[in-house]
Amino acid sequence: MANNAFNESSYIKTLKQIITAIHNNSTLEDSIYHQAINYFNTQEDASDQLHQRHQALNEALSKQEQAAKTTKNVETAIKQAKQALKKQQKIQSEARLQRLAQLKQVALNIIDLCYGDSLSDTNTRFAKCLGAQLLLVPTQRKQAVRYNHLSKHLYRAVLSLKLFDQLLAEGFIKNKFVLECYQHSLKQGSNQFKECIQIPLVMVSLLLDVGNFHPESITILKGPEGKLDELRALDNEERIALLKINYQQTINYLIEGLGADQYIGNSKAEKAEFDELEQQKIIFIKDLLLKAVNPQQGIGNVIKIPQVYTSIVMSSKLNFAYTTVPKAFLILDKGVEHGSHSQIAVNTLLKITGIYPQGFGITYIPKDDTGYDLPRYEYAIVNRLYPEDPHVPICRIVTRNLTFISSGDDTAVPATQNLYYPANRKKLEKISPQRLKEILSQLWSNFEQRQEEMELVPQCWQPHEYFSYAKHQNLWNKTVL
Known part of the structure; x- marks a missing residue:
């Protein structure tokens, strides 16, 4: 590959800005996850302060009741207590509304990134958003795990949106409020669906594991002394305890830490309508959270299934292996067998993504003009949703004659050519190891340092380095299949 400086397209910069706005390691602590952490850390103190203001007011009112005649001192004490209570309530309300506004803006940015002027454009945008995130995963395992830990929230939210859209289009969503x-x-051409359904859906998906950042959860993850790796595998007792805390505190944060928005205006009728919709949104959010735990056939599947899928594709576990990424549906199918989620919803997601996630690196055997297999393999990247066959991914060709290119065609890679399947890898075993090393040396820029790390016939490849160049970051422009 050409030895040019790595750079980023404007799209990748935008995507990274959204990821950073959701969760980051910055000392500024300005992400929506940092806001949640701050809420959890100060919640008890804020509650105590509010309680003290209430108590002071109650004591002043009690003195008024006990006195035969209200004195000026008692009136002053009551007035001051009311002012102090009102001030404290205002401080906490403003902090809550500021958190909510920031989260809603992030949700809107995600929605704007994913939806276009037509269904075709929208599908391309979703494919691009999902694919770019996987392509940004570093090749080094520890770095990949840390990256996934911060970016999986966006991936999960985008996938939830797409699955929800497809289930709604096919008539599988029965929720009265949604419909x-x-x-x-x-009918009205309004933004009510975006405001009341899409934004809350994204909010829930983004913050689905925010309870893991509660102090009680951190104690489990990092240990009482804070020295353990939070991404380590937990034992069963720790895992169950963490699940309970996460569930309780995620609800707490979404309902109490964020809650309903505030009407701005002077119309009583508009305010009544606004407040009613806000309460219905809160009910919808609660419904999504409650049913995501055990969705069975309900709407919770639009949260749970992307959560499971993302936990494989964008794994934040220390045992993460890129080669396991296409196995997400094996895990989802087991969940269906155990009755924990819907077969219809899993099948719908499979219809959308196929077996191979967007951005996954495919190695395949090309054919000559007469249809015979050539004695080599080439690279491609999955770049389109809705493959006709879930086992036949639609890909952008990125090498031709073992040379990297930036303007390849899109093609459907048949299962008979895909090296992810062992039977196809056996086809190349008759090629001499020396020739296979020659192929690798042409595809790897640092072959001498890496030649011992992978099989001579790779079942897949990780395109992170290829995608690090801006000229290779437009894998979703129009080409003819």
């Missing part, structure tokens, strides 16, 4: 908002938006 009412959808019909209202179609």
Whole structure:
């Protein structure tokens, strides 16, 4: 590969800005996850302060009741207590609304990134958003795990949106509030569906594991002394305890730490309508969270299934291996067998993504003009959703004659050519090891340092380095299949 300086397209810069706004390691601590952490860390103190203001007011009112005649001192004490309580309530309300506004803005940015002017454009945008995130995963395992730990929230939210859209389009969403908002938006041309359904859905998906950042959760993850690796494998007792705390504190944060938005305006009728919709949104958020735990056939599948899928594709576990990424549906199918989530929803996601996630590196055997297998393999990257066959990914060709290119065609790679399948790798075993090393030396820029780390016939490849160049970051432009 050409030895040029790594750089980023404007799209990748935008994507990284969104990821950073969700969760980051910056000392500024300005992400929506940092806001949640701050809320958890100060929640008890804020509650105590509010309690003290209430108590002071109650004591002043009690003195008023006990006195035969209200004195000026008692009136002053009551007035001051009320002012102090109102001030404290305002401080906490403003902090809550600021957290909510920041989260809603991030959700809107995600929605704007994913939706286009047509269904075709929208599908391309979703493919690009999902694919770019996987392509940004570093090749070094520890770095990959740390990256996934911060970026998996966005991946999960985007996948939830797409699965929800498809289930709704096929008539599998039965939630009354969802259907009412959808019909209202179609008839009135309003943003009610985006405001009441899409934004809350993204909020829930983004913050699905925010309870893991509660102090009680951190004690489990890092140990009482804070010295353990939070990404380590937990024992069963720790895992169950963490699940309970995460569930309770995620609900706490979404309902109490964020809650309902505030109406701005002077119309009583508009305020009543606004407040009613806000309460329905809160009910919808609670419903998503409650049913995501054990969705079975319900709407919780739009949260749970992307959560499971993301935990494999963008794993934040220390045993993460890139070669296991296409096995997400094996885990989802087991969940269906155990009755924990819907076969229809899993099948719908499979219809959308296929077996191979967007951005996954495919190695395949090319054919000559007469249809015979050539004695080599080439590289491609999965770049399109909705493959006709889930086992036949639609890919962008990125090497031709063992040379990297930036303007390849899109093609469907048949299962009979895909080296992810052992039977196809056996086809190349008759080629001499020396020739296979020659092939690798042409595809790897640092072959001498890496020649011992992979098999001579790789079942897949990780395109992170290829994607690090801006000229290779437009894998989703229009080409003819």
